[in-house]
Amino acid sequence: MTAPGERPPALVLDDVSVVRGGLTVWAQGSFTVRAGAVVGVIGPNGAGKTTMFQLALGLLPAASGRVEVLGAPPRRGNRRIGYVPQNYTAALGDAIRCRDLVTLGLTGGRFGLRPTSPAERARVDAALERVGAAPYAERRMSELSGGQQQRVAIAQAIVDDAELLLLDEPLANLDLRNQQEIVRLLGELHRERDVTIMVVAHDLNPLLPVLTDAVYLLDGHPHHDTIGEVVQEELLTHLYGTPVGVVRTAQGDLFTRAAWRDPRP
């Protein structure tokens, strides 16, 4: 139940299972992502992390159970969701400028010849400016570095004032510095816009400063918890199937590390 004036949860799953190609990807998914959370979606390869996004986007129906996104059933073309797919920027060639790509996030679904209005152009400028991509807005996507491309992808996802951002492996193939800059950007967007963010990630460490919650896919079921509960040695070791240690520094920083040691003296 949602109290008056309170925002409905960003994502609600009630005993949901997902089937693809006759195989159950995961089942018995029951959790609620509150509005305004920053959620890491983690789990081993092939566990169905991307599938969860497709469910929220209305691209894949739930085989059973009930799904609610931003207070309504999932539907394709939900303009309240901003989406950055996996390996996204690598697929974009040299046939599109950054600015035009961001503009498509706003007007790309529109049939007919009406040109982009000045108001729409201003929104595109604002999105490019917000992610720091304004200096290279006129360049082709293929001319940019991985970090720059990721910024443009995020600009496209926020240009229509999305309330829920779904980012699939946004830190893959980025060096440490670019990873940190993207994470900082996500933190800023979260604070300024009170947007809910869900991030699929292999490595939790770079995201830990901004994450409030995590959804982890374990043994064929999605589980949800606050980030503090998830970052536990036993759970992570089970989750990744390899020894994982958790370290808390004197400054209060939290990070995980591979706990495997060479047994030779």
Add this chain to the structure above:
Amino acid sequence: MSALAAVEFQSNWVEILQSPFMRNALVGGSMVAVAAGLLGYFVITRQNAFAAHALAHIGFPGATGAILVGAPVTLGLTVFCVGGGLLIGLFGRRVADREMATGTILALATALGVLFASLASANAGTTTSVLFGNLLAISADQLVVFGVFTAAVVGTLAVLARPLVFASVDPAVAEARGVPVRALGLAFVVLLALTITMAVQVVGTLLLFALVVTPAATALRITARPARVAALAVLLALGSVWGGLVLSAMVDLPPSFFIVSLAVLAWVVVLATSGGRGRHRPQRPAAHGHGVAQRT
């Protein structure tokens, strides 16, 4: 005596250009240039070059089959190109799936073409004109068909342009945003089939790329803005057709050769002068501090 000695400048070329068959060639060639130039950006961004090539060949049995049953060649071409296009379009979205399906349909079509040609005992001249085009033989009836096809391509593109750009360069996000990616793909392949039906009659099955792919590829070296690429590609295609016809009138050689040569020449010139601009060159670290140039 060398055959080359027969090639000589025709001083009455202006007169030749004003003849009715040249006027038909100019009008028909121009319409094909407009349609092909507009579609080129999408053929490249959708990685459909192989499909375009295949569709041209799939038209071959359509043409020879039409001769076999005594139907108009244009009708045979249209039926086979559109049918083949829909068949290719219905096969998987994955490029690898599509390539295999396209290759298989292409082989079958070529085999049928050989069969029909032999059954119809089509003379070598007919086969040659399908393979290499015969712009100078475009009839008034064909022009009417060209006009309808070109109007269909231009009109449909005007409506579909923006979502089609979205679905072509960015299919994953376009689909999530509710753009009917698959339906647009089928619509596009039909437009492509109509254009190829015309282009085959102008430059022929074997030389089709020069109008459908090359002008857009040249334009893409100069700009990445879809509307400008389309406009520039149309101009380049028009220039190639017009220049090709003039040169053909001057020396009495097939216009296909000159049209293709001019289109390729423009591509080579732009390639040489742009020096790889726009091709996968990562930017150096910007002064603004965002992003270190790094590529894996």
